[in-house]
Amino acid sequence: QVTLKESGPALVKPTQTLTLTCTFSGFSLSTNGMRVSWVRQPPGQALEWLARIDWDDDKFYSTSLKTRLSISKDTSKNQVVLIMTNMDPVDTATYYCARTTYNFGPLDYWGQGTLVTVSS
Amino acid sequence: DIQMTQSPSSLSASVGDRVTITCRASQSIRNYLSWYQQKSGKAPKLLISDASSLQSGVPSRFSGSGSGTDFTLTINNLQPEDFATYYCQQSYSTPQFTFGPGTKVDIK
Numbered sequence: 001q002v003t004l005k006e007s008g009p010a011l012v013k014p015t016q017t018l019t020l021t022c023t024f025s026g027f028s029l030s031t032n033g034m035r036v037s038w039v040r041q042p043p044g045q046a047l048e049w050l051a052r053i054d055w056d057d058d059k060f061y062s063t064s065l066k067t068r069l070s071i072s073k074d075t076s077k078n079q080v081v082l083i084m085t086n087m088d089p090v091d092t093a094t095y096y097c098a099r100t101t102y103n104f105g106p107l108d109y110w111g112q113g114t115l116v117t118v119s120s
Numbered sequence: 121d122i123q124m125t126q127s128p129s130s131l132s133a134s135v136g137d138r139v140t141i142t143c144r145a146s147q148s149i150r151n152y153l154s155w156y157q158q159k160s161g162k163a164p165k166l167l168i169s170d171a172s173s174l175q176s177g178v179p180s181r182f183s184g185s186g187s188g189t190d191f192t193l194t195i196n197n198l199q200p201e202d203f204a205t206y207y208c209q210q211s212y213s214t215p216q217f218t219f220g221p222g223t224k225v226d227i228k
Contacts, residue, residue, distance in 0.1 A: 037215070047156075047164065047207060049217040060215040063121065096163055104211045106154035108175070110163040 002026035004036075004097050004111035011117050012087050022080040022097030022111060029055055029075050035100040036080045037107060038071065040093040048093075052100070053080055087118045122146050122213050126206075126220035132228040139195040141223045143208035148188045152212040155184055155193045158222075159204045167206075168193065195225075203227055 008020035020038070027034055037052040051071040052060045061069045070083040080097060094115045098107035123146040133139050143153065151171040156164035166175050168184040171191055181196040195202055208220040 035215075037217070039217075046221045047209070047219040049215075049219070052215040063216065100211075104152045104214050106166050106169040106209065106211060107156075107164070107217075108166050108169075110165070113163050 002109045004099065004109060006095060006097055006111045006114040008114055010115060013120050014088055014118060016087050018084040018087050018116060020082045020095055024078050029073050031055055033102050037098050037100060038082045039096045039098055042093040051082060089118045092118045122149060122210055122218055124208055124210055124218050124220040126208060126223050128223060130224040132226055133198050134228045135198055135200060137198045139198055139225060141193045141206055143191040143220050145189045145210055149210045149212035151187045152210055153191045154209045156207045156209065157204045158207065164207060
């Protein structure tokens with residue numbers, strides 16, 4: 001059974017750095033083809049893809065946010081970490097992690113999401 | 121970047137209706153198009169991948185079609201549990217996924 005779960009602070013101040021952890025089970029990120037992405041959704045708005053890390057440690061970032069994002073994995077802990085710097089109130093959103101199993105593939109399993117509010 | 125549009129942005133329908141949602145890409149994405157259902161306060165759920173492949177466990181009243189730039193999600197015999205927001209997503213420019221703005225389906 002594949003599960004993913006996001007964890008991190010619910011509230012961060014403007015200019016602070018956000019660190020989110022995705023802990024998953026039911027698959028290994030060392031398996032050929034496995035990929036984990038981060039997606040966010042501001043309240044009442046659409047979904048926005050942020051970043052992805054692949055089984056071979058390739059990393060990809062949203063063009064518009066790449067200077068602020070860093071993604072990494074700890075295969076032994078089944079975790080993926082997303083770091084977003086210089087947080088702003090417009091970054092207030094629910095952040096999801098989700099799995100892809102092949103190139104061009106969809107996001108087939110999602111975490112429940114974690115709401116992050118940016119406010120002083 | 122590939123832009124995705126959806127129409128309508130919202131619709132009202134009754135149980136038993138047939139509902140059609142359209143998604144359009146700003147350039148050809150072949151068949152690299154997925155559909156997701158999102159209920160209020162929940163994570164998106166994958167319904168259809170590769171434009172028309174129904175995911176395991178998804179009711180057969182859901183179907184997808186299209187290729188290139190124009191795609192359709194059809195829900196036959198709308199059920200109460202189908203009232204939700206639906207998003208399309210392209211994976212042609214992987215990993216730079218882009219999602220459509222969503223279509224909210226509510227009860228008439």
